[in-house]
Amino acid sequence: MASGTQSTGMLTREQLFHLFDRFSFLTSQPDVKKKISGAVQDKQEAVAVTTAIQEEIFSEMGVDPRFGISCLGKVSTVYENDMDLVIQFYKFLSKEEVACDEAELEEEEFAEKLLNQQMLQEQQLEMLKYMRKFNLDDQCAILEKLHQHMENGNYESETSILSAEQIEEIVPRKVSPLYTPR
Template identity: 65%
Template sequence: MATASATLAVPKDSGMLSREQLLRLFSRFSFLTSQADVKKRIMDAVRDKQEAVAITTAIQEEILLEMGIDPRFGISCLGRVNAVYENDMELMIQFYKFVAKEEMAIDEAELEKDEFVDKMHNQQKIQEQQHEMLKQMRKFHPDNQSAILETLRKQMLSAYFENNTAFLTLDQIQEIVQRRTTL
């Protein structure tokens, strides 16, 4: 853990955490939030009427301190990951896993055990449906794939990213491709 008198690192050149720093933060957070004592810490905070997100943010700040990074700077960088690293597919995947891990830790603390299990089961079903959709999409020309993804993006935006809009059925995919070919 960094001491209070230690100088905390703030990258001078980019005003953003490096790729390596972000990946280290994501990995460490994932590890910590899978530990029983950290889960208990979050649950206890929720029982004490604290916001779970405040606790997960505190954990992220502790990790940043361990890394020798000013926590306020590090947390502010998380809000800019999408813009700065949008073309780094691997980092973006890790970022979305990090966000999902935080959401899962919060859900586990806030929901009753059976509600949490149901939610995880529903998430698994959605992931399976998304995987099936991607398998079906691969059968089409890249232009059609782009049209399918654009339709999905619009659908999700209009539904405020509700889970039931995170995939398209085979019939919906075929309808999109059919419309494109008749234009």
């Protein structure tokens, strides 16, 4: 490890954003895509190549690569109250998954997976728009039920959506109290 290389503490918000941006840029380059695909054809794991790319970025940043990779495992807990960072982190993870899928899947399979992912995201957006009609307490109840639904479904993609009917079942009806004699 070179002197002056960061190997303790936690990566800063700025360092993480730099990593996310740089990784996104690099994995969109044709030569890097070719490198990942070539590794898969040579029976290597695509994720090993994307991890090596992340390690190179950490080295450029003056961060010990092993330390940087270990910090990634802590991002969602250390920065749990920084929604912008957590969202960017999950986009970064998604970008890595897409880069690996593009290298590992046949062209038709990859296109189908992207289409399915886009349709899922559209359904999620519609669900979120529908949820906005409810007050904050109801929205919290809906999100709690969604979390349980996803947990019970082993976090499979299709469990990340609740139908309007399911949402209506969660939200208590606003009815006038029944008359009860004393």
